[in-house]
Amino acid sequence: MKKENILILKGTIIFTPDSAGFEVRQDSYLVVHNGIISEIYKQLPAEYAGCRIIDHGNRLIIPGFVDLHTHAAQFNQRGLGLDLELLDWLNEYTFKEEAKFTDTGYAAQVYEAFTEELIRQGTTRAVLFATIHKDSSNLLCDILSRRGLGAYVGKVNMDVNCPDFLREDTQQSLRDTEEFFERWSSTSLVNPIITPRFAPTSTGELLAGLGKLAVKYNAPVQSHLSENPGEVKWVAELFPDQSDYHQVYNHYGLFGQTPTLMAHCIYLTQEAIECIKSNQVVTVHCPDSNINLASGIMPVRKLLNAAVQVGLGSDVGAGHSLSMTQAMVKAIQLSKINYVFDHQCDPLTLSEVFYMATKGGGKFFGRVGSFEKGYSFDALVIEDNTEMAQKASPVERLQRYIYALDASNIVARYIAGQEIQSRI
Ligand SMILES: O=c1[nH]c(=O)c2nc[nH]c2[nH]1
Known part of the structure; x- marks a missing residue:
């Protein structure tokens, strides 16, 4: 040597x-x-x-540190609208902010600042949501690559139940995603990830197309699962043929058929926990966001006891900081609040949350x-x-x-x- x-x-x-x-x-x-x-x-x-x-x-x-779930395009929106719950917060703030990313000049400004803050906070690998916009998603990958960060980046897909200014034509959404994959699949540190925003903003046709792309590119997948009671109820109404929220993704090959991350995972049935485990889906705890949007407390100890993998996410902009040390602290604090009400669930330890923020989350990237x-x-x-x-x-x-x-x-x-x- x-x-x-x-x-x-x-x-x-x-x-x-x-x-x-x-x-x-x-x-x-x-x-x-x-x-x-x-x-x-x-x-x-x-x-x-x-x-x-x-x-x-x-x-x-x-x-x-490894941040398994955050939204690069929501960096400018940190701290705003956090007196709302998920669905109102999306409509009042988030969709309006993400619409600005049709402008690549605006995207460049936000993504440069976001990447600088990731580096400053000591995050070395991150799994990111961009927006529906292909050009600004490419720009985010360019900036991360130039700065030497390791990342999976998702061009977001949405084709229903969102404002017109963010609603994609289904086939165009799939073509843009495939182009994005063609461009970034063989690069070393920054790679693409299939990213349906969540079940409510996806038609079955879109999810089926994304499932096929995941197989074609042997691509990882990320989305949101069971974050908020109103969201869970809405999914049951939108997909009456599926017995449970996670089955919407599972039905279309987006639930562990390739490496998969699911953020939040708060309101899980026993059937969902078993499917997560058997499909080796990685769940992502986002304590800051879960507190800010009053979403709830992820049953982390129960998932760990069931041998489910759990990583940590900052989930900006519902989370207000990219600091993974603060994510660790909040994960411990939430687990202690949970323990007060349920003595069956021991609080998380320092080594457990440190593992989640390093080797546990790092597994998604390989030997990291x-x-x-x-x-x-x-x-x-x-x-x-x-x-x-x-x-x-x-x-x-x-x-x-x-x-x-x-x-x-x-x-x-x-x-x-x-x-x-x-x-x-
Ligand atoms: O915390 C969240 N942030 C988002 O942008 C989002 N979209 C769907 N579900 C979501 N949850």
């Missing part, structure tokens, strides 16, 4: 090989070959003599989110040089960073072995 292809970082290394606890390697060397983790050493072997070593002293080195051998080197270096840091254990320092410090404590970011610069 040529020495210029080897990167070595020294510091206090923390990650979660599984959700039960942290692996801590104090004062150690993390060795990366061509962007892939090779080994962690306490003493650096002689073969690495002469390689470039970045010595971070006592700083924490942790995996980069951990520092085990063979994983992509996606990492953050955290500076917490306070008096408390001198006295605390590494896990206490991580806990304090997650709860009480912020993005300004991130001093370096790596994605697939490349250092990524925040401009702030």
Whole structure:
């Protein structure tokens, strides 16, 4: 291996090989070959003599964060209309904001700012909704690629039950989606994902066409599921032939037939939980959004006990921040509120939410989110040089960073072995 292809970082290394606890390697060397983790050493072997070593002293080195669900086009709308529930919030604010993305000039401005904030917050991989507009969706992929981020990007599909200015012709929607796939399928860090907005804004014809595209491109799928009681009732009225909300997606091959993410998953029947599990659908907990729109509390402990995969999402703009540390904190806080009312459901632990925000969510991207051998080197270096840091254990320092410090404590970011610069 040529020495210029080897990167070595020294510091206090923390990650979660599984959700039960942290692996801590104090004062150690993390060795990366061509962007892939090779080994962690306490003493650096002689073969690495002469390689470039970045010595971070006592700083924490942790995996980069994975945001499994957020809406890039809603970045400018953060904090607005959050006294409404889902369906009114969509009609009063969200659809009007997303309509602006016919203008690629506006899209460029928003998507540049959004991408900068993702980087600043330490998110290294994200699964994104754009809008129905093909040109501005392409622009989002261009910007993410240029900045070196890892992402799945969805050109959104909607052909019914939405304002005229956002309603697509079904066949045009499918053609645009296929063009988007042709353009982005074989790129390395930024890839397309099939994205019907949710069942209510989709005809059966659209869902059937998207199911065929998912098979043709072996493409991942994302959508929303069972977020709000009014939405769940509406889906039952719109799709009377399906026994349950999730069956609408399942019927059209959009529920685990290829890797699938479903955001929210709050109001799930036992049948839905079993289908999610057997189809290996990944559920996404969006605590900030679920609080803001008074949607409810996702039954995370119940899903984990049923061996369902759960990741974390910031869900901007219903969530008001792209911070994944705040998503972790809110996931724990919500689980504690839930515990007060239901002692059967233990609160989430720090290592469980950290796992969700790193290796758990990272699985959707492959070997991402951990520092085990063979994983992509996606990492953050955290500076917490306070008096408390001198006295605390590494896990206490991580806990304090997650709860009480912020993005300004991130001093370096790596994605697939490349250092990524925040401009702030
Ligand atoms: O939180 C949400 N944000 C959205 O944009 C959306 N669309 C459908 N369902 C949704 N939920």
